[in-house]
Amino acid sequence: MSVLRPLDKLPQLNTATILLVSTEEAILQQLADKMLREDCSSQLLVHLATSLPLPSNVTRPQIDLIVFVVSLHSKHSLQNVQESLCHVDARFFLGRVCFLATGAGQESHCSVHHHTILKLACTYQSPLLFTDLKTEGFLVAMAQRLVRMLQICAGHTPGVSALSLLSLQSSEIPSLEDL
Amino acid sequence: MEKQQEEEAAAELAEPGGEGGQPEAAGAQEASPKDRLSLLLRLRAQTKQQLLEYKSTIDANEEETTEEMMQEEQIEAKIEGLENEIEEAKVAFEMKSLALGRIQLSAALENNLEDVNTKTTLLLDNMKHVLKLNKLIMTSQQESWDLEETLLNIRKKRLQLKQASESKLLEIQTEKNKQKDDLDNMENSDKIKAIRKNLQEEIQTTTVIQHVFQNLILGSKVNWAEDPALKEIVLKLEKNLTMF
Numbered sequence: 001m002s003v004l005r006p007l008d009k010l011p012q013l014n015t016a017t018i019l020l021v022s023t024e025e026a027i028l029q030q031l032a033d034k035m036l037r038e039d040c041s042s043q044l045l046v047h048l049a050t051s052l053p054l055p056s057n058v059t060r061p062q063i064d065l066i067v068f069v070v071s072l073h074s075k076h077s078l079q080n081v082q083e084s085l086c087h088v089d090a091r092f093f094l095g096r097v098c099f100l101a102t103g104a105g106q107e108s109h110c111s112v113h114h115h116t117i118l119k120l121a122c123t124y125q126s127p128l129l130f131t132d133l134k135t136e137g138f139l140v141a142m143a144q145r146l147v148r149m150l151q152i153c154a155g156h157t158p159g160v161s162a163l164s165l166l167s168l169q170s171s172e173i174p175s176l177e178d179l
Numbered sequence: 180m181e182k183q184q185e186e187e188a189a190a191e192l193a194e195p196g197g198e199g200g201q202p203e204a205a206g207a208q209e210a211s212p213k214d215r216l217s218l219l220l221r222l223r224a225q226t227k228q229q230l231l232e233y234k235s236t237i238d239a240n241e242e243e244t245t246e247e248m249m250q251e252e253q254i255e256a257k258i259e260g261l262e263n264e265i266e267e268a269k270v271a272f273e274m275k276s277l278a279l280g281r282i283q284l285s286a287a288l289e290n291n292l293e294d295v296n297t298k299t300t301l302l303l304d305n306m307k308h309v310l311k312l313n314k315l316i317m318t319s320q321q322e323s324w325d326l327e328e329t330l331l332n333i334r335k336k337r338l339q340l341k342q343a344s345e346s347k348l349l350e351i352q353t354e355k356n357k358q359k360d361d362l363d364n365m366e367n368s369d370k371i372k373a374i375r376k377n378l379q380e381e382i383q384t385t386t387v388i389q390h391v392f393q394n395l396i397l398g399s400k401v402n403w404a405e406d407p408a409l410k411e412i413v414l415k416l417e418k419n420l421t422m423f
Contacts, residue, residue, distance in 0.1 A: 041221065042225075155232050156225045158224040158225075158227065158228050161228070162232070167262065
């Protein structure tokens with residue numbers, strides 16, 4: 001089971017699972033805490049990982065949303081994410097993958113050009129969100145946003161599917177003209 | 180790439196609004212039947228949505244895609260076409276729901292108007308006012324249309340008059356030209372030349388005859404001054420016959 005496939009298991013009742021992938025575990029932990037504190041009518045399961053592929057010895061429910069967190073300060077995180085992307089099935093990219101870029105505010109520390117990550121998001125046709133996960137307010141806001149996205153991807157919102165959300169979020173997906 | 184451990188921070192912090200009964204939770208008896216009902220309804224909606232998603236995935240997988248490798252531009256063009264279809268479907272759906280809403284609204288309005296009481300008078304008054312205004316609009320539009328008609332007719336007449344005057348002037352001009360041409364032709368015609376020639380000859384003959392008479396009279400040494408007839412003949416020299 002080295003490749004993550006969407007919709008390959010039956011969904012658990014009232015449960016939504018999100019997978020956060022990043023090399024910085026502390027930030028992931030904070031984000032996970034904030035998400036779990038969100039007022040949400042469904043049960044949330046947050047899985048954290050530093051890279052894919054996930055170890056296959058653990059049984060886990062099907063994953064509804066994958067968030068790749070890239071820090072623009074380190075090329076290592078970008079590399080990590082790029083390698084992890086190989087282990088994700090193509091059907092995941094129909095609205096169940098999101099890219100999160102942190103640290104864009106401090107231009108001096110940025111070793112990854114934002115152009116690179118724009119191109120990455122454009123290639124994979126997935127939304128790209130910029131945030132600063134060190135500030136409390138932004139952390140909470142991003143947690144809220146991710147929880148809403150997760151609910152839609154898990155099918156808990158009647159009338160909206162992950163794919164329709166993707167087409168609605170077309171402004172977040174970088175296009176070739178931006179590059 | 181070294182495999183990192185996966186931390187399963189599966190914090191099962193379920194915070195459903197209003198303590199929706201988890202079957203394992205000890206406080207299941209505390210959950211009111213209303214909350215249970217709402218939970219069931221929510222679960223029903225969820226399951227429906229998930230079923231829809233799974234069905235659509237199955238349908239998508241069943242569709243046979245051609246094995247040949249299409250070029251990127253073609254794929255992108257195809258994607259655009261499909262997205263356009265989706266947009267059109269969405270728009271059509273929106274229009275239909277709007278139309279449905281409108282039908283529902285008008286049906287509700289009808290039902291409302293049927294029972295006449297003090298509350299509906301406001302609605303009726305508004306409708307009557309709207310009708311009055313519409314009538315006014317129609318009459319004023321009719322008036323303006325009539326005025327425009329008359330204006331148009333007048334313009335037409337003016338144009339016709341202009342055209343008539345133009346044609347008349349053209350006629351006059353052609354007539355004048357014709358006259359001029361006729362005159363020129365006349366002057367150049369041979370008849371006139373012949374007539375002129377004859378005239379000249381006659382004039383010359385007459386002049387000669389006159390001169391002959393005059394000389395006769397002078398030569399006969401008659402006192403021509405006393406006889407008026409003779410005077411007239413001699414004095415005819417003054418008259419230049421060529422200047423008729």
